Amino acid sequence: MKIVVPIKRVVDPYAKVKPLADGTGLDVAGVKFEINPFDEIAMEEAVRIKERDPSTYTVAVSIGGPECEEQLRKALAIGADEAVLIETTDGLDASVIAAELVAFVQEVAPDIVLMGKQSTDDDSNQVGQMMAAMLGWPQATFACKLTPGVGEVTVDRETDSGEESLRMKTPCVVTTDLRMNQPRYIALPGIIKARSKPLAKRGRGTSASPRVRLTHLAALPPRPPGRKVASVDELLTELKSRGLV
Amino acid sequence: MQTEPGCGFFSHTPRSVCSPEGFHSDERLMVESASQFTKGEVLPLAERLDRQEEGLMPELIRKAGELGFCGVDTPEAYGGLGQSKALATRILEFLSLDASFSVTLGVTSGIAQLGLTLFGNESQKTEHLPALASGEKIGAYCLSEPNSGTDALGLETKAVRDGDDWLLTGSKMWISNAKWAETFLVLAKVDGEQVTAFVVNRDTPGLTVAREEHKLGLKGSSTARVELEAARVPGKDLVYEVGKGHHVALNALNIGRLKLAAMSIGPVRAALFHGTGYAQERKQFGTFISDFGLVRKKFADAAAWFYGAETAIYRTCGLLDEVFGASDGSTAGNRAAAEEYAVECSACKVLATEAEARIIDEMLQVFGGFGFTEEFPLARLYRDARVSRIYEGTNEINRAFIADRLARRIASGHALGGSANDSFVAELAGKALPRVGDHQEQVGAMSDLLMLQYAVQGTAVRSAAQGGLAAMANSRFVNWANGEAARAYQVVTGESVTLPAPGPAYTDELASGVLELRGPI
Numbered sequence: 160m161k162i163v164v165p166i167k168r169v170v171d172p173y174a175k176v177k178p179l180a181d182g183t184g185l186d187v188a189g190v191k192f193e194i195n196p197f198d199e200i201a202m203e204e205a206v207r208i209k210e211r212d213p214s215t216y217t218v219a220v221s222i223g224g225p226e227c228e229e230q231l232r233k234a235l236a237i238g239a240d241e242a243v244l245i246e247t248t249d250g251l252d253a254s255v256i257a258a259e260l261v262a263f264v265q266e267v268a269p270d271i272v273l274m275g276k277q278s279t280d281d282d283s284n285q286v287g288q289m290m291a292a293m294l295g296w297p298q299a300t301f302a303c304k305l306t307p308g309v310g311e312v313t314v315d316r317e318t319d320s321g322e323e324s325l326r327m328k329t330p331c332v333v334t335t336d337l338r339m340n341q342p343r344y345i346a347l348p349g350i351i352k353a354r355s356k357p358l359a360k361r362g363r364g365t366s367a368s369p370r371v372r373l374t375h376l377a378a379l380p381p382r383p384p385g386r387k388v389a390s391v392d393e394l395l396t397e398l399k400s401r402g403l404v
Numbered sequence: 405m406q407t408e409p410g411c412g413f414f415s416h417t418p419r420s421v422c423s424p425e426g427f428h429s430d431e432r433l434m435v436e437s438a439s440q441f442t443k444g445e446v447l448p449l450a451e452r453l454d455r456q457e458e459g460l461m462p463e464l465i466r467k468a469g470e471l472g473f474c475g476v477d478t479p480e481a482y483g484g485l486g487q488s489k490a491l492a493t494r495i496l497e498f499l500s501l502d503a504s505f506s507v508t509l510g511v512t513s514g515i516a517q518l519g520l521t522l523f524g525n526e527s528q529k530t531e532h533l534p535a536l537a538s539g540e541k542i543g544a545y546c547l548s549e550p551n552s553g554t555d556a557l558g559l560e561t562k563a564v565r566d567g568d569d570w571l572l573t574g575s576k577m578w579i580s581n582a583k584w585a586e587t588f589l590v591l592a593k594v595d596g597e598q599v600t601a602f603v604v605n606r607d608t609p610g611l612t613v614a615r616e617e618h619k620l621g622l623k624g625s626s627t628a629r630v631e632l633e634a635a636r637v638p639g640k641d642l643v644y645e646v647g648k649g650h651h652v653a654l655n656a657l658n659i660g661r662l663k664l665a666a667m668s669i670g671p672v673r674a675a676l677f678h679g680t681g682y683a684q685e686r687k688q689f690g691t692f693i694s695d696f697g698l699v700r701k702k703f704a705d706a707a708a709w710f711y712g713a714e715t716a717i718y719r720t721c722g723l724l725d726e727v728f729g730a731s732d733g734s735t736a737g738n739r740a741a742a743e744e745y746a747v748e749c750s751a752c753k754v755l756a757t758e759a760e761a762r763i764i765d766e767m768l769q770v771f772g773g774f775g776f777t778e779e780f781p782l783a784r785l786y787r788d789a790r791v792s793r794i795y796e797g798t799n800e801i802n803r804a805f806i807a808d809r810l811a812r813r814i815a816s817g818h819a820l821g822g823s824a825n826d827s828f829v830a831e832l833a834g835k836a837l838p839r840v841g842d843h844q845e846q847v848g849a850m851s852d853l854l855m856l857q858y859a860v861q862g863t864a865v866r867s868a869a870q871g872g873l874a875a876m877a878n879s880r881f882v883n884w885a886n887g888e889a890a891r892a893y894q895v896v897t898g899e900s901v902t903l904p905a906p907g908p909a910y911t912d913e914l915a916s917g918v919l920e921l922r923g924p925i
Binding site: 175228229232233236276344345346347348350352353 | 429430433434440441444445470471472473476483487495512575
């Protein structure tokens, strides 16, 4: 079985970030970058599948500048067999990323594309779905459990109405939710081994251009300070005077 | 030949120093993995570890070993990862947020292995190192005795030849890891005077471990006596040569001291995390206490002291990596390499353990009365930190050693006698050196000058490359070091000295940095 795991480089989700003064993006000077945590869960799951079935082959792929190599090396340290960086400095939106990944996936021909349901930086939650549509493959999103079978997979997903269990044919796209697994501590020998695993760089495979343009990025205005009221009556009077109740 | 020989700092300014910023991204990933392991696996167990819950600590060491943390700088040929001392030390620092865990790990990955790594023969290394490096077995180092602590070579344990075997008889005290260890490096005397090292398995008939000591801190670590009553050790387990055990013992301790320095600033990270958190939650007079100048001063001082200690530690690691890299790997080569930077290793031990003491004391102060209760985490950090200035060579014996060793190196032509004069501290050190008398107080003060010189030289070079908060930490650190140096100079010479005008203290900038990072800058 072959599994492709798309990996996105994102700002550390726990870092405090500020928009640039001109509103064109985030000020990321000195900020730490990580693998998108949902993608790390997908990578972890792919490696666990490989640990159960050693014939599994896993490929991590990322799109972006040369700095994404850092996250791909981490994916290799977790246990990916191979990594590919589609190197570009072009502006990217979900549709471009999906198109590029589709071109890559058509070439690699995996059984499963396993990826995070969304990224923690812009939370768009679109790429997996777009890829499934472009490829004409079945998809299961927000997966909390993945059980590979022969020519098919079973996916459990948590929904508002309860847990669903889906069975679908491969090849397919699966996007992972937070509860699928707890990523491992990366063992030091794995990091050393990752140094000699293949990490290929290539150019873009499509000429797709973004449909979405960032016009302005600004921090939320600070919340005005509250004030204490002495009694419930005073609160009610105040709310009524503002027409809120 | 390395660019900076032992004690070279005294007469020469380096162009660059090894520092954590120089790590490659995969080295940083290893450090990050250590940090996550500590936060995820060690810190949640801190209170249970402190109660020595049965089996908990050995299980944690086994887990750490699986991830590679017990053998980062153990040679690859013997089951380790063969990484640099700088990286191994940085990883150890981030595994050291809880001191009980770190001393257990530090001993089994450090001084318990080093004697064998540096001086063991091929079959000894093959037999013992892989199990220690993988965490499958825990190691211990047995030098101290009831009547020989700082005077380590005054030990009384006897080794008597019996056919092909040796019979070891004596009492070893303060043995870290005694409860869990399976492999002991034991120092004994042949014919009452020839110090000799042995590697001894736990199941050796005649070896028993006595009850645990009731300690002030490090309660989660095991410390007990190891009693030897005609313990029968096969001849093959004698390490290096009869009468050369002091090289085994003391060179392991040189590097052990450097590792201990890193293990001492690890808990400072935990203390700063708690102190900055509390200061930004606690209000008095309607204001967060993190806004009061005298509280901010504590964070700014912490940033400067930490920076000074950290810089000295990784600079020394870099020097050791160079000298070991250039060594032929023979026992003689290892011995020369481990001895070369003995002064620098001692300086790191004193600088780091005293920075630890001051910073943790100040973070406890931030907590006010709550800091004095065991309900809050600073009390344990405070108790745990106290031993850092005592073990692996008291800070007093290190102070007695540093200036003395520099003088000997100069006398024997292994170091130059003229000061680099690259700082106010260096000028004072240069002027004071010829005037050191015999009294230990003067020798100790001279050692203070040398340690401070080593530290400010490192922070100047390192911060010039970093800029930003690092440059501010350097400025504040130099102010502090100048004051300390002036005091030490007066002790050596009995003469007054005028301090230069201070550089900017950057109190608010450094405090804001520490408060935002919840840790050192």
